[in-house]
Amino acid sequence: DTAVSQTPKYLVTQMGNDKSIKCEQNLGHDTMYWYKQDSKKFLKIMFSYNNKELIINETVPNRFSPKSPDKAHLNLHINSLELGDSAVYFCASSQDAGSSQFFGPGTRLTVL
Amino acid sequence: EDQVTQSPEALRLQEGESSSLNCSYTVSGLRGLFWYRQDPGKGPEFLFTLYSAGEEKEKERLKATLTKKESFLHITAPKPEDSATYLCAVHPRGGSNYKLTFGKGTLLTVNP
Numbered sequence: 001d002t003a004v005s006q007t008p009k010y011l012v013t014q015m016g017n018d019k020s021i022k023c024e025q026n027l028g029h030d031t032m033y034w035y036k037q038d039s040k041k042f043l044k045i046m047f048s049y050n051n052k053e054l055i056i057n058e059t060v061p062n063r064f065s066p067k068s069p070d071k072a073h074l075n076l077h078i079n080s081l082e083l084g085d086s087a088v089y090f091c092a093s094s095q096d097a098g099s100s101q102f103f104g105p106g107t108r109l110t111v112l
Numbered sequence: 113e114d115q116v117t118q119s120p121e122a123l124r125l126q127e128g129e130s131s132s133l134n135c136s137y138t139v140s141g142l143r144g145l146f147w148y149r150q151d152p153g154k155g156p157e158f159l160f161t162l163y164s165a166g167e168e169k170e171k172e173r174l175k176a177t178l179t180k181k182e183s184f185l186h187i188t189a190p191k192p193e194d195s196a197t198y199l200c201a202v203h204p205r206g207g208s209n210y211k212l213t214f215g216k217g218t219l220l221t222v223n224p
């Protein structure tokens with residue numbers, strides 16, 4: 001069973017389009033995260049939700065909007081995609097603050 | 113601001129040649145330090161959590177150690193399957209309880 005899953009694995013789209021990435025965890029964790037990994041492999045936190053409540057919102061353009069319908073799901077919607085949005089986006093989850101985070105397989109987004 | 117610096121950026125070893133990876137950190141109090149392994153095209157895989165100076169943890173050929181300023185990941189008699197990027201992350205006290213700050217990673221290549 002996959003602990004943290006993301007869909008789609010690959011996403012290729014044109015500039016200006018709107019797209020969504022979905023994440024689900026079956027670990028029973030309370031906290032979920034979105035990270036962006038750029039071409040230099042640097043992993044940076046974007047958002048975090050705890051029990052469906054937004055608790056971390058780093059300096060991210062407001063074109064990015066996370067949504068958590070329940071504790072097991074955290075989706076990421078991106079409006080008006082730009083070339084610079086091309087990256088790998090990882091979802092992660094943890095039981096609570098300070099616990100180890102478990103990552104999904106990533107979604108490679110390519111904006112043309 | 114919290115900072116994590118990993119060195120070297122890349123390390124090439126022969127099979128059986130032991131070595132160490134370094135993670136230096138600057139945080140206003142450390143709640144925990146995490147080591148992850150990332151294979152190409154996959155999400156980071158959790159390896160260890162260290163909480164206090166002097167703590168050590170081992171898993172197969174890997175041993176992680178922690179001081180007040182840095183952590184080392186020692187690799188004993190590595191095999192080609194140990195080839196991966198190793199990421200270090202810190203969880204600081206204070207501020208957001210949920211935010212990890214990652215280093216840029218060390219790309220380890222083990223040649224047969």
